[in-house]
Amino acid sequence: MRKRDHNVLTNAASLAVCGLLAGVVVAAAAFPAVAMSGLAAKAGAETFGALPTELTVARAPQISYLLASDGKTPLATMYDENRRDVKLADISPFMQKAIIAAEDHDFYKHNGVDINGVARAFVNNQSEGSGRQGASTLTMQYVRLAIAYSATHPADVVAATEDTSARKLREMRLALQVDKEFSKDEILTRYLNLASFGNGAYGIYAASQVYFGKSPSKLKIEEAALLAGMVKAPTTNDPTTEAGYPLALDRRNYVIQNMVDIKAITQQEADAAKATKLVVKDKRTPNGCVAANVNEWGFFCDYFYRWWMEQETFGSTTYDRERRLKSGGYTVVTSIDVQAQRGADKAVRKAKSVNSKEAAMVAVVEPGTGRVRALAVNRQFKLDDPKNPKNKLSSDPAKSKKKIRGNYPATVNPLLTGGNGITGYQAGSTFKIFSIVAALEKGIPLSYTFNAPQQFKSEYIIDSSSPAACKGTHFYCPTNSGLKPGGVQNMWSAFAQSVNTYFVPLQQQVGAENVVDAARRAGIQFRASNDAKFAATKNDAHQWGAFTLGVSSTTPLDLANAYATLAADGKYCEPIPVQEIRDPEGNKLDIANPRCEKRFSTEVARAAVDAARCPVGDNSRTSKCGGNRTAAVVKGIVDAPVAGKSGTTDSEKTAALVAMTKQYSVAGIMADPDWPQTNVKMKHSQKDGINPPVYETLRDAMKGKPRIQFEPPGQKISEGDQRSIPDVKCVSVDQAKSRLKGAGFEPVVSSAKVPSSCKAGDAAGTSPDGRTIKGGVVTIQVSSGGGTPGNTNGTPGGQPGNQPGRPGNGRPNG
Numbered sequence: 001m002r003k004r005d006h007n008v009l010t011n012a013a014s015l016a017v018c019g020l021l022a023g024v025v026v027a028a029a030a031f032p033a034v035a036m037s038g039l040a041a042k043a044g045a046e047t048f049g050a051l052p053t054e055l056t057v058a059r060a061p062q063i064s065y066l067l068a069s070d071g072k073t074p075l076a077t078m079y080d081e082n083r084r085d086v087k088l089a090d091i092s093p094f095m096q097k098a099i100i101a102a103e104d105h106d107f108y109k110h111n112g113v114d115i116n117g118v119a120r121a122f123v124n125n126q127s128e129g130s131g132r133q134g135a136s137t138l139t140m141q142y143v144r145l146a147i148a149y150s151a152t153h154p155a156d157v158v159a160a161t162e163d164t165s166a167r168k169l170r171e172m173r174l175a176l177q178v179d180k181e182f183s184k185d186e187i188l189t190r191y192l193n194l195a196s197f198g199n200g201a202y203g204i205y206a207a208s209q210v211y212f213g214k215s216p217s218k219l220k221i222e223e224a225a226l227l228a229g230m231v232k233a234p235t236t237n238d239p240t241t242e243a244g245y246p247l248a249l250d251r252r253n254y255v256i257q258n259m260v261d262i263k264a265i266t267q268q269e270a271d272a273a274k275a276t277k278l279v280v281k282d283k284r285t286p287n288g289c290v291a292a293n294v295n296e297w298g299f300f301c302d303y304f305y306r307w308w309m310e311q312e313t314f315g316s317t318t319y320d321r322e323r324r325l326k327s328g329g330y331t332v333v334t335s336i337d338v339q340a341q342r343g344a345d346k347a348v349r350k351a352k353s354v355n356s357k358e359a360a361m362v363a364v365v366e367p368g369t370g371r372v373r374a375l376a377v378n379r380q381f382k383l384d385d386p387k388n389p390k391n392k393l394s395s396d397p398a399k400s401k402k403k404i405r406g407n408y409p410a411t412v413n414p415l416l417t418g419g420n421g422i423t424g425y426q427a428g429s430t431f432k433i434f435s436i437v438a439a440l441e442k443g444i445p446l447s448y449t450f451n452a453p454q455q456f457k458s459e460y461i462i463d464s465s466s467p468a469a470c471k472g473t474h475f476y477c478p479t480n481s482g483l484k485p486g487g488v489q490n491m492w493s494a495f496a497q498s499v500n501t502y503f504v505p506l507q508q509q510v511g512a513e514n515v516v517d518a519a520r521r522a523g524i525q526f527r528a529s530n531d532a533k534f535a536a537t538k539n540d541a542h543q544w545g546a547f548t549l550g551v552s553s554t555t556p557l558d559l560a561n562a563y564a565t566l567a568a569d570g571k572y573c574e575p576i577p578v579q580e581i582r583d584p585e586g587n588k589l590d591i592a593n594p595r596c597e598k599r600f601s602t603e604v605a606r607a608a609v610d611a612a613r614c615p616v617g618d619n620s621r622t623s624k625c626g627g628n629r630t631a632a633v634v635k636g637i638v639d640a641p642v643a644g645k646s647g648t649t650d651s652e653k654t655a656a657l658v659a660m661t662k663q664y665s666v667a668g669i670m671a672d673p674d675w676p677q678t679n680v681k682m683k684h685s686q687k688d689g690i691n692p693p694v695y696e697t698l699r700d701a702m703k704g705k706p707r708i709q710f711e712p713p714g715q716k717i718s719e720g721d722q723r724s725i726p727d728v729k730c731v732s733v734d735q736a737k738s739r740l741k742g743a744g745f746e747p748v749v750s751s752a753k754v755p756s757s758c759k760a761g762d763a764a765g766t767s768p769d770g771r772t773i774k775g776g777v778v779t780i781q782v783s784s785g786g787g788t789p790g791n792t793n794g795t796p797g798g799q800p801g802n803q804p805g806r807p808g809n810g811r812p813n814g
Helices: 008-030 038-050 093-103 115-126 138-150 154-161 165-181 184-194 203-212 221-230 244-261 267-275 295-309 318-327 338-351 397-401 428-441 491-497 500-510 512-522 529-536 538-542 556-567 602-612 634-638 691-701 715-719 733-742
Strands: 064-067 074-078 331-334 359-365 372-377 450-452 487-489 571-573 578-582 596-598 643-648 655-660 665-671 722-724 746-756 763-767 771-773 777-786
Touching: 074 295, 093 138, 093 184, 093 221, 093 244, 138 165, 138 184, 165 184, 184 203, 203 221, 221 244, 221 267, 244 267, 295 318, 295 331, 295 338, 295 372, 338 359, 338 372, 338 691, 359 556, 359 691, 372 556, 372 691, 428 491, 428 500, 428 512, 428 556, 428 602, 428 643, 428 655, 450 500, 450 746, 450 777, 487 491, 491 500, 491 602, 500 512, 512 529, 512 538, 512 556, 529 538, 556 571, 556 602, 556 643, 556 655, 556 665, 602 643, 602 715, 634 655, 634 691, 655 691, 665 691, 733 746, 733 763, 733 777, 746 763
Parallel strands: 064 331, 746 777
Antiparallel strands: 064 074, 331 578, 359 372, 359 665, 450 487, 571 596, 643 655, 655 665, 722 771, 763 777
């Protein structure tokens, strides 16, 4: 764009004179013996006329900034070159004058090439014993930098900087072009944004930050003079080194005096500036996730980096994407919620120290957007130095014998999000929610009841030598904790108590392949090869009998997002670590927008959440949760409507808990990432268990947030097709069973007897009485006789069930 018109005759004269004179000058510099020959002048003119007349300027690498969701708190910076372009209005006037005083006094007077300067350099360089002079203007220096940054081949970079007459001629020609196309202020701004100032600082913004910890608009005379004096030799004049400090000081004072010469400042101002002690910070800008603003946030930063590297928007190859991130000058407002993240960091380290082999891992996802609000684990985010390792030996005995070190206390592995060999951890009974979802989608309501036995003989075929097989058979036979019968349960009460022998038959009834599919749609990824094989086809998934008990590996992030899908009324959102990305011009990129789609009906999602309120101490819409809750304290600690589920695997090798509100879904898993077959028992409710980090994170995230109720499901999906239960009071047990079967119910006879006015041994009533779901279980209460009847009626879920945190027979529970 043309910013300034020049006199045509002046331009023509400049071009002709510069062409001829420049040829002589550069020849004199490079070939003194032929400096004044006609051949030199002719060669210079011809070469100059053949040079290109257009300068293509590529944007120089820019630093990218990562901020927390508040748009202010710094998370990390990423760059190849520490540079951030600024406008001239954001650069101190002292800095503008200082660079002119240091490099080009006549910058505002010449047309890109200083003819007088060229002549002076020519005369000076012919005198024996005289120091060499150059004739490069700021505009020519800018051209040199622009060519180097626009180069597409290393040889072009060399050509832009080599000390040859051809290079000088090209610079002069292009400097004239640049001076016609841009205003002086534009050229000055471009130069200050490109120049190198040493110590990894490129451009005036970075230099101001590195050396003085301030923005360039606030630079004082002595600070501006120091920086201006460094561009010619940033390594030699480095004020942060012992050898460079006095040279930088001398150069600074030289520039200050030159500022007087060009009338930028007064002599009095110069004297005061020279008298000011030279103090520099030498604060290099941190680079990458290992230098995150808070070390614990490195895990989130790393998740963002991995996410970015998968986005084709930023390039067709991983190399292109990384260059865009580290050179593109983006401002990224990530999704990290400072309040939630700090709460999570504090909670996981309170439960387990960084030196613990057990990893307490917590992920927080926002329902309805998929934005990841926190990722925390009791580890340091850093690489263990192989030359001076600090990590403990692996907890895996086989690896420990080989002196292989574990990932604690320091690691950069994606423990919370998966990848790089991390496939996840078993999450136990948290997966029972997917059986509820699949059943609801098949039209089976929450009130569906049956009598859960102590051991259930399924139709799933497994190895007959497995401890989970029924004795002498190859059928999968899960049991409940403590080998206790579950009793008559519905989905609310069975989920609250985590009754294995309710959920395995429920899964069998709806088809394990449908339960697996529900998990996949909710966001569970099957990273482990065995899991992926089982989940690959309907036939394979159909025989996955233990799936509902959480034997598939998952990550805290996937688990949190799966439950968030239900909290968002069935809207799945891809987990993302960003909420806004702006390019250097300030344009928003659409790639930061949530990526969501409806995967479950609203009614199914709300019904599943209604059941999930039971385990964590909240009440479902119907209040049919029963007495026992696996994590009942969550509701009181979070002090908000909550839903969730705990989970424990076989031999308690892992422990998990999900707790969520409408605003946050928090999932925690405690495991040993180095040795999945650990002999350490993971805990739940104890202070060093997984439950406290989860509910404390949710409590802290919810501070100051509104308490929003979960929407209750409709009556049909909750209660189903309700039918009246026949009156069987005081008839024989056989007659009672016959009447109930005839009405479409499944009768069971209670082993306990109740006082009743009916004859001992006859039916005293039913539990439930009145109405229940068609095909549901109805328990016949047996009379013990003895006069006035007591309350013979009951509600499903009142019988003894599982205790929290206890494994079933060879399979997860909890």
